[in-house]
Each structure stands twice: as C-alpha cells, then as structure tokens.
Amino acid sequence: MLGLKLPTDPRWVNLAEMSLEEILTDHAYCEQKAATSCISLIQQYPDKKELVDQVSPVVTEEWGHFRMVLKELEKRDLNLGFQRKDEYVNGLLSFQKKGGSREDRLIERLLICALIEARSCERFRLLSEQLKEEELRDFYYKFMVAEAGHYKMFIELARQYGGREKVDQRWQEYLNYEAELLKSMKIRGDRMH
Numbered sequence: 001m002l003g004l005k006l007p008t009d010p011r012w013v014n015l016a017e018m019s020l021e022e023i024l025t026d027h028a029y030c031e032q033k034a035a036t037s038c039i040s041l042i043q044q045y046p047d048k049k050e051l052v053d054q055v056s057p058v059v060t061e062e063w064g065h066f067r068m069v070l071k072e073l074e075k076r077d078l079n080l081g082f083q084r085k086d087e088y089v090n091g092l093l094s095f096q097k098k099g100g101s102r103e104d105r106l107i108e109r110l111l112i113c114a115l116i117e118a119r120s121c122e123r124f125r126l127l128s129e130q131l132k133e134e135e136l137r138d139f140y141y142k143f144m145v146a147e148a149g150h151y152k153m154f155i156e157l158a159r160q161y162g163g164r165e166k167v168d169q170r171w172q173e174y175l176n177y178e179a180e181l182l183k184s185m186k187i188r189g190d191r192m193h
Contacts, residue, residue, distance in 0.1 A: 108170075
C-alpha cells in the first residue's frame, strides 16, 4: 500500500529498543511537527475547503499523539530530551520543487507530508511487530494505523488538487529519491526517520 522503494534496515528496531528515551523523544517531536505542518497548510491554503476540512482534525490528532508519547516517557520515568535536526525531513525538503504556481507548491507539500507519514507508518509497523515489550508493541500499532490514514489523506488531496497522472508521476520521483536518501543516511536508533 505504501509503495516505499526501500524497506527500513532490520537493525533499526534493535537500535531503537536500546535507545528508548531517545526514540520516544524524537517520536514526540515528530508528532509535534506534524501538527504544526497541518496548521501551516491550513493557514496557507484556507481557500481549499476540502483540505481544511480533512487536515484540521489531524492537527488535534497529532497533538494528541504528542501528548501520548509524553505520557509514555513519564510512565517510564524518562525525560523528553531536546529536539534535534531532522536530516530525513531536511533531505526531502531539498528535493521539493521551488517556485511554480501556488497549486504546484501545495502538491509538493502534500507529497512530502504523505511520504513522511508513509515512512512513519512503516517504522511504527516494525516497532509494533518486533519490540520485545508487548505494551510498546500495542502502543506503536495504534500509531501505525493513524499514519496509514494520514498518508492516504495527503496522497488523495494531492491528486484532487493536482490530477492523478501528474501527482502519481511526481510521487514516484519522491519514492525513488527517498530510497536514495535513506541509503545515504546512517542507521540510527535514536531517530524515527
């Protein structure tokens, strides 16, 4: 369903499990940034009614996810660390086409959001299947389901505003780029991406 060209390295889950405080911290900030990104889309495209209608509930959901991760940290007597530079997202942003029409810029943003959600979904699936602790597997299963829905929403909005053929072609370009980006990045258990 996700169409990702390169699966996550199987060692990632083991590294993440050894760095639980760091992975939960990074996850919390990913949820916070997702909420902020949705707010930004609404602010920049208030005239796109379908976008506003579909994205506005995601703001609340993503902020709720942030709070869920904070509770998980607290329950484990772990601390929320400092936010770190997100090399993965910055890499995706560097592939984004600059300029073009307002709609072109919207499509690029929606596709980046879709790709981040797709990769998050894939990683949450791995955590939900492979972590040793059952409670954490259940915790991440819920996130996997949510991210799959967000991925689908962003792709469908992009197709609605940009046309299926054009968007699907650009999506394949993003998928190919993302695979190369991941190959160039060090496997880190303290990052969601």
